[in-house]
Amino acid sequence: MSRSPSPRRIGITTTPSSSLVRSLGGEVRVLEYLPDRSATAIIGRMRSLP
Known part of the structure; x- marks a missing residue:
């Protein structure tokens, strides 16, 4: 099983902006x-509120 690289090994130039x-x-x-902590997941939970 392959682990994703730690943040220290990821170069900051890998992000588009x-x-x-x-x-x-x-x-x-x-x-x-972090599972369930993406902006999309948070917005989805907010939209499902009454």
């Missing part, structure tokens, strides 16, 4: 995946 973020003085960090 990392150069833009850095040029504006921001910082890019790649975090590990």
